[in-house]
Amino acid sequence: MTTLQLKNIVKRYKTNTVLDNLSLDVADGETLVLFGPSGAGKTVLLRLVAGVIDPEEGQILIGGEDVADIDAEHRGIGMAFQNFALFPHMSAFDNIASPLTATNATKDAISAGVHKVAKLLKIDHVLSHHPKALSNGQKQRTALARALAGSPPLLLLDDPLRNVDAKLRFEMRLELPRLLAAQGATVVYVTQDYKEAMALGDRIAVMSQGRIRQIGTPEDIYNAPADIEIARLFGDPTINLLDVTPKSGPDGVYVELSNVKVALPGMPSGVVGKPCVIGLRPETIAFTDASAPGAIPVTVEAETPLNEKTVTLVLTARGREILVSRPAGTPGPVSGPAHIAVSGQAAFLFDKESGGLIRSAATPMTCNGEAA
Amino acid sequence: METTSTLEKTLRLIALTLVVIFFMFPIFWIFLMSFQTNETILAIPPSVIFTPTLSNYAALITGKLTTAAGTLDIAFMRNLGNSIFLSVTSVALALVLGVPAAYAFARHKFKGSEDIAFTLLSFRFAPPLLVLLPLTQYFQWLGLSDTYFGLIWVYQLICLPLILWIVRGYFEDISADVEYAYRIAGHSWFATFRKIALPLAGPGIAAAGLLAFIFAWNNFVFALVLASADKQPVTVGALAFVTSSGIQYGQIASAIVLSVTPTLALALYAQRYLVEGLSLGAVKG
Numbered sequence A: 001m002t003t004l005q006l007k008n009i010v011k012r013y014k015t016n017t018v019l020d021n022l023s024l025d026v027a028d029g030e031t032l033v034l035f036g037p038s039g040a041g042k043t044v045l046l047r048l049v050a051g052v053i054d055p056e057e058g059q060i061l062i063g064g065e066d067v068a069d070i071d072a073e074h075r076g077i078g079m080a081f082q083n084f085a086l087f088p089h090m091s092a093f094d095n096i097a098s099p100l101t102a103t104n105a106t107k108d109a110i111s112a113g114v115h116k117v118a119k120l121l122k123i124d125h126v127l128s129h130h131p132k133a134l135s136n137g138q139k140q141r142t143a144l145a146r147a148l149a150g151s152p153p154l155l156l157l158d159d160p161l162r163n164v165d166a167k168l169r170f171e172m173r174l175e176l177p178r179l180l181a182a183q184g185a186t187v188v189y190v191t192q193d194y195k196e197a198m199a200l201g202d203r204i205a206v207m208s209q210g211r212i213r214q215i216g217t218p219e220d221i222y223n224a225p226a227d228i229e230i231a232r233l234f235g236d237p238t239i240n241l242l243d244v245t246p247k248s249g250p251d252g253v254y255v256e257l258s259n260v261k262v263a264l265p266g267m268p269s270g271v272v273g274k275p276c277v278i279g280l281r282p283e284t285i286a287f288t289d290a291s292a293p294g295a296i297p298v299t300v301e302a303e304t305p306l307n308e309k310t311v312t313l314v315l316t317a318r319g320r321e322i323l324v325s326r327p328a329g330t331p332g333p334v335s336g337p338a339h340i341a342v343s344g345q346a347a348f349l350f351d352k353e354s355g356g357l358i359r360s361a362a363t364p365m366t367c368n369g370e371a372a
Numbered sequence B: 001m002e003t004t005s006t007l008e009k010t011l012r013l014i015a016l017t018l019v020v021i022f023f024m025f026p027i028f029w030i031f032l033m034s035f036q037t038n039e040t041i042l043a044i045p046p047s048v049i050f051t052p053t054l055s056n057y058a059a060l061i062t063g064k065l066t067t068a069a070g071t072l073d074i075a076f077m078r079n080l081g082n083s084i085f086l087s088v089t090s091v092a093l094a095l096v097l098g099v100p101a102a103y104a105f106a107r108h109k110f111k112g113s114e115d116i117a118f119t120l121l122s123f124r125f126a127p128p129l130l131v132l133l134p135l136t137q138y139f140q141w142l143g144l145s146d147t148y149f150g151l152i153w154v155y156q157l158i159c160l161p162l163i164l165w166i167v168r169g170y171f172e173d174i175s176a177d178v179e180y181a182y183r184i185a186g187h188s189w190f191a192t193f194r195k196i197a198l199p200l201a202g203p204g205i206a207a208a209g210l211l212a213f214i215f216a217w218n219n220f221v222f223a224l225v226l227a228s229a230d231k232q233p234v235t236v237g238a239l240a241f242v243t244s245s246g247i248q249y250g251q252i253a254s255a256i257v258l259s260v261t262p263t264l265a266l267a268l269y270a271q272r273y274l275v276e277g278l279s280l281g282a283v284k285g
Helices: A042-050 A092-101 A107-120 A136-149 A166-183 A194-200 A218-223 A228-233 B006-033 B038-042 B055-062 B076-107 B113-122 B128-142 B148-173 B176-184 B189-217 B221-226 B234-241 B249-280
Strands: A004-013 A016-026 A031-035 A057-062 A077-080 A154-158 A186-191 A203-208 A211-216 A240-244 A247-249 A252-257 A260-263 A276-280 A285-288 A295-306 A309-316 A321-327 A336-342 A348-351 A357-359 B064-067 B070-073
Touching: A004 A042, A016 A042, A016 A057, A016 A211, A031 A042, A031 A194, A042 A057, A042 A077, A042 A154, A042 A186, A042 B176, A077 A136, A077 B176, A092 A107, A092 A136, A107 A136, A136 A154, A136 A166, A166 A194, A186 A194, A194 A218, A203 A218, A203 A228, A211 A218, A211 A228, A228 A240, A228 A276, A228 A348, A240 A252, A240 A321, A252 A276, A285 A321, B006 B249, B038 B249, B055 B064, B055 B076, B055 B249, B076 B113, B076 B148, B076 B189, B076 B234, B076 B249, B113 B148, B128 B148, B128 B221, B148 B189, B148 B221, B176 B189, B189 B249, B221 B234, B234 B249
Parallel strands: A031 A186, A031 A203, A077 A154, A154 A186
Antiparallel strands: A004 A016, A004 A057, A203 A211, A240 A276, A247 A252, A252 A260, A276 A348, A285 A336, A295 A309, A295 A336, A309 A321, A348 A357, B064 B070
């Protein structure tokens, strides 16, 4: 266990600034997920911490110690790579043993260490195989085992589930938190999959263009995304974003969707008349009867069953697209005209110009989209 | 390949045979010549039916060449030994110097690294004859002419650029992540070079070494000018067969057979690596 601190890190490749004055604190034993689109600088950040590349500016502290003059092999880090980066000419055993052979461990101790971690990851039966003879899932587990084998206080996992199939990814998403907790290591985990980020992170740092845009617990980020971009990245199906201009009425601030008033309780009157974007999570919208108060007329365009939920694409009178999500198996219109009810309680409001969040949903949601 | 008909197979066999005959015929003919006397070789029309003789080989091995004009001493076996010594030592030195250099050029882009690498390659552009005269003078001045050391040094002009550029490509093909992974696991850069980079580039290094060996073995001009009789390789030594009483075709043929044998044996032995090595770069895993 250790802490990791990055202070004002700048990394440039020629004129291209990959990391732009980035600072980050990871607490002892914490799992921090770096989440962001490709090209955000996540992998570069991990490599800086690992010590295989050097920053142009800034400080990296591991366990409070500046590691600028400490080579990669002395930083006490375990790392798993997105492309596995297994040693093709060594057996799985030797691959996993590599962090142990670097120490003065005896042969027996190395063997015991490898078998222990291999058993944990259920690859003890393929230890004699070379990477070529391993399935993708086994390669991924071998890479992970290698990162864990030396019991490093700091683990860097660079999108380790990227190159494995969906089934395995799902399994590992369930298994990893337990594994990481058992290690007790401080973990920095890179991913592009928001579900993975939510499942694994104690905290999530959302990165884009070399900066950290928001950092917080999964719930924080889901319930109070700092801007439109982040709101769009978290959630499946994607959040509905509609241009609106809040108005002021006797009951407080409201917006109009297809001429139907949607009250935004608790909204400061400062936003009135300002161009805004309202964010509505698909699971907060429900189909309703035409007679219900606040029912918005729509036309059903298409329906997509997504395992546990059914997602319907509807068009408003003005032709704006809205996604509505409901648990699979519940009744709903398949085509033609219908009505939806929008909860002002659960709506986000963003500033159209800056994209920044003005108000988060008054009713916090869990990551699964159920009211907490 | 189950769809291949018998006819197609036969045609393919004929075509292959023709190609093999076309390319192998000169070597085959030389092989036959090496067992003939000068008289049967020069007979018109030539014949493949003759009484084989080992006299050519005997002359080479004993070093006594009997011609119409008398007996001549030839140092063929010594030349062969020189060739082996010069080529092996040159390639070994080029590997020791070139492989780490290739690794440095592949992994560490420093200011001017491309220029240095290109300068080294450019040694291969210049025709050897161009540098020969000044080189000879310098070597005489330095006392390096007619020494094994001097020859091996000059042979680096042949071997080093070849090894450097071929091996560099193989190092570049190794994923940097694989090396990073080994470093992060707690190993020094030197251990990473030894345990990861070298084994993975192994086939490429073997292929480059073999090519360099063949080039060094076949070198003629450097050795012709810079080496005296006792240090000459076979390529130069073969000139001794052009005697005042005529050209000793039989001995030349057997000398060729003997001098081709080491390279051929090496190539056959290393064939697996050669094919693997030369094709490795094409298929990126």
